[in-house]
Amino acid sequence: MxxxxxxxxxxxxxxxxxxxxxxxxxxxxxxxxxxxxxxxxxxxxxxxxxxxxxxxxxxxxxxxxxxxxxxxxxxxxxxxxxxxxxxxxxxxxxxxxxxxxxxxxxxxxxxxxxxxxxxxxxxxxxxxxxxxxxxxxxxxxxxxxxxxxxxxxxxxxxxxxxxxxxxxxxxxxxxxxxQLRRAADAKQCRRNTREYARGQLWLESLKNRVSKCPDPARSAPDDGDAGLAAEFERQVQIRAGQIKQNDPSLDRDVCFRLARQQLVPAR
Known part of the structure; x- marks a missing residue:
């Protein structure tokens, strides 16, 4: 050209x-x-x-x-x-x-x-x-x-x-x-599945513990403060279990600390 x-x-x-x-x-x-x-x-x-x-x-x-x-x-x-x-x-x-x-x-x-x-x-x-x-x-x-x-x-x-x-x-x-990305994704999926299963088991164990706690509504009138404290601990356990279920990567101490921060005890 x-x-x-x-x-x-x-x-x-x-x-x-x-x-x-x-x-x-x-x-x-x-x-x-x-x-x-x-x-x-x-x-x-x-x-x-x-x-x-x-x-x-x-x-x-x-x-x-x-x-x-x-x-x-x-x-x-x-x-x-x-x-x-x-x-x-x-x-x-x-x-x-x-x-x-x-x-x-x-x-x-x-x-x-x-x-x-x-x-x-x-x-x-x-x-x-x-x-x-x-x-x-x-x-x-x-x-x-x-x-x-x-x-x-x-x-x-x-x-x-x-x-x-x-x-x-x-x-x-x-x-x-x-291939490497797929292998990494599969590995992460297996890890998430295991963590979720562990969180479910932990939540079930917390529910079992809570069911054994005394009902504060049945406490004696002079045991009002003790009943409120027991109810607060019960709510903390429930909330900690929910946090663990939402994010299985968190350990037990972190879940309870977050639960206590989110809940305000009755006064």
Whole structure:
């Protein structure tokens, strides 16, 4: 491509487009930020880097500048939310699931209106640079509502820019981190279960002790102070058991101290 044409294509870039990070800032793996940067080479020489995208519209002519820019920016927005383990575009959610992203969200991230984003999506899918599986749910009235599609990026996209080996390395590291997180979560879950069970047993034992305490209402008239003290201790034990049940990690002394702070003895 001549220097004049390169200058024309760069000058044609619309203002306000997000600039891809160069060093993986913001928690983005460096292999992703590097590909986001290298995608700019497509704008300089489309047939040298992604010929399938350059011919996605079925024409023998080179892809128009604004169309190629839209494709690059939509890819960059997708890379920002790419899960390396599954190569799926989305945001991790509670448990092991993933929240899918709508095209409108990705279009906003790419600085595109919906019309250009939809056209770029068709070009990228035709070129084999992204894939999407539509989803819907059925409402109570029997109608269907569209949901955010499940989107994937291919490993070949990284290979086209000389990043295939780096991608395999980062995916292995990401898979290992995921396994370690799951093991740590499972261990914490087992610990919480044990602590909860111990708290339940302790609460039952406190209830048994309280049931054996004399009822202050039946105390002799001249034993009023002793009856009030016994009732206060009874309430402290009950409250301590509740505190322990709510937070099994607290030990006995802490639970009783908090219970006494929260309860004011009758006077």
């Amino acid at each position: 001549s220097g004049h044409l390169h200058a024309r294509r760069v000058a044609a870039l619309p203002p306000g487009l997000p600039t891809p990070p160069r060093t993986g800032a913001g928690g983005i793996p460096r292999v992703l930020s590097e590909l986001m940067h290298r995608l700019g080479r497509y704008l300089d020489a489309p047939d040298d880097w992604l010929p399938s995208l350059n011919r996605a519209n079925g024409s023998t002519r080179q892809q128009r500048t604004e169309r190629s820019v839209a494709c690059v920016q939509l890819l960059r927005a997708s890379l920002k939310y790419l899960d390396l383990v599954t190569m799926r575009v989305g945001v991790p959610s509670a448990g092991r699931g993933m929240q899918n992203l709508t095209l409108r969200f990705l279009a906003d991230q790419a600085g595109l209106d919906m019309r250009r984003a939809e056209r770029a999506t068709r070009d990228l899918q035709a070129a084999g640079l992204t894939s999407a599986r539509s989803r819907c749910e059925r409402g109570e009235d029997g109608s269907f509502k569209g949901l955010a599609a499940i989107r994937y990026l291919p490993e070949a996209l990284f290979g086209a820019f000389g990043l295939a080996k780096w991608l395999r390395h980062e995916r292995s590291k990401a898979a290992l981190r995921q």
